[in-house]
Amino acid sequence: MKDKKPKNVFREGAISHEFIGNSIYKHQSKTSIGAHNIFLGQVRADDVDGKTVSAIEYTAYEDMANQKFHDIREATFEKFDLTCMHIYHSLGTVKAGEICLFVFVSAPHRKVVFEALEYVVEEIKANVPVFGKEIFEDESHQWKVNN
Amino acid sequence: MEITIKYFGQLVETTNTTEELITIEKGQISSLLNLLLNKHKGLKQKDFQIAQNQEIVSVDTELSGAEIALLPPFSGG
Numbered sequence: 123m124k125d126k127k128p129k130n131v132f133r134e135g136a137i138s139h140e141f142i143g144n145s146i147y148k149h150q151s152k153t154s155i156g157a158h159n160i161f162l163g164q165v166r167a168d169d170v171d172g173k174t175v176s177a178i179e180y181t182a183y184e185d186m187a188n189q190k191f192h193d194i195r196e197a198t199f200e201k202f203d204l205t206c207m208h209i210y211h212s213l214g215t216v217k218a219g220e221i222c223l224f225v226f227v228s229a230p231h232r233k234v235v236f237e238a239l240e241y242v243v244e245e246i247k248a249n250v251p252v253f254g255k256e257i258f259e260d261e262s263h264q265w266k267v268n269n
Numbered sequence: 270m271e272i273t274i275k276y277f278g279q280l281v282e283t284t285n286t287t288e289e290l291i292t293i294e295k296g297q298i299s300s301l302l303n304l305l306l307n308k309h310k311g312l313k314q315k316d317f318q319i320a321q322n323q324e325i326v327s328v329d330t331e332l333s334g335a336e337i338a339l340l341p342p343f344s345g346g
Contacts, residue, residue, distance in 0.1 A: 246346055253344055255278070265278060
């Protein structure tokens with residue numbers, strides 16, 4: 123359903139499997155839905171010059187980011203026949219292997235959820251002012267860049 | 270006019286601040302940018318976009334007095 127006011131997409135720390143599971147469970151009451159599609163962004167333990175990423179520390183220009191998430195939502199509902207859609211993004215520290223982005227789209231039929239999910243994730247990567255600092259095991263860091 | 274400038278991500282390290290108040294004559298984003306590049310020399314080597322009132326703007330946009338943010342490359346997700 124469409125919302126008029128931007129809501130807060132951010133959650134402190136990793137997005138837990140309980141939260142994700144519960145979010146799926148809550149849709150059992152929405153029986154017009156026939157297809158869900160879910161994207162989970164997970165922090166990767168990249169190797170950079172012999173050092174391994176142990177966590178990403180996320181910060182954001184929160185007001186602008188929430189507005190951008192809202193604009194993406196509106197544009198997605200315009201383009202695709204979705205029943206509902208949820209986006210959650212982490213702030214603060216998320217360890218390697220943990221989930222930092224959870225996008226959940228639902229519709230009566232399957233085809234639209236594949237297209238809509240890709241659209242949403244690509245829009246988030248390109249247009250939302252979130253910044254990831256990759257922390258290595260020796261506590262040095264580098265700034266992540268989306269490609 | 271007085272304008273709040275916000276810095277994000279690696280630019281916080283470059284400028285050693287998250288936020289500052291700058292006094293500047295009316296003009297374009299470019300004049301503010303020149304002032305900031307002079308004040309924080311490290312910014313010259315950095316890649317960033319500028320947002321005014323939470324919208325990405327080009328350097329020939331007029332300063333409105335609204336909040337300005339310097340945004341390094343995005344890396345959400």
